[in-house]
Amino acid sequence: MIDEAIKALKNKKMILIHDFNDRENETDMVIASEFVTPEIIRTMRKDGGGLICTTIREKDAKKFNLPYLDDLFYRSLDMDKSVLNSSDMGYDTKDAFSLTVNSRDTYTGIPDNDRYKTVKHFSEFINSLGNNANENEKNFGKIFRVPGHIHLLIARNNYFKERKGHTELSTYIVEKAGLIPSATIVETLSDSFNSMTLEESKKYADEHNIVLINGKEIIDDFNKTDRILQ
Secondary structure, eight states: OHHHHHHHHHTTOOEEEEOOTTTTOOEEEEEEGGGOOHHHHHHIIIIIBSOOEEEEEHHHHGGGTOOOHHHHHHHHOOSOGGGGOOTTOTTOSOOOEEEEEEETTOSSSOSHHHHHHHHHHHHHHHHHOOSOHHHHHHHHHHHEEEEEEEEEEEEOTTGGGTOOSHHHHHHHHHHHTTSOSOEEEEEBBOTTSSBOOHHHHHHHHHHHTOEEEEHHHHHHHHHHOSSOOO
């Protein structure tokens, strides 16, 4: 199934990734960020329904000092830090959230066309990153403003050593496909007022001819590969 998923991503198609029954037990729509279109954003908004987010590898985030949001809050939040205690988060010990951004080539940033532009420009920015952090930061500020309407997520270094979330699963498989290492993802929600069940996800995948892959397959591929990506 991993080969089918990689083939679909290379062909500019979305795939579905279900993480684990004992984690979030959720399915995300996933596409390589460089192939996002306004139509893809619309599909994610209408058929997915969760937060539309775009990922970046931690080693790329460090090239322009992009922070994890919880680290930023710990340093600057002028209130009791107990609100940042996430020890009761049932599915993980860390989250992946970073800044929210809009491309400067948008108006409000929320319509499908605007969010498409932000994702497109972010993938192009990642692809252009050099080793000069100051220059990268200046370029980031020229292209984007914060806050915005695309949630950035940072995939932890070494992928699944620290975290096994959709951020890491999607970024790894996009990188494995040889594409710009950034995925755009959204949780799939159900009319039951909850996340889509795995059975609902399978039905959606069948109806729309979309590859559905599970987290175990992706991590098994990572563990057996000879090439260390990060």
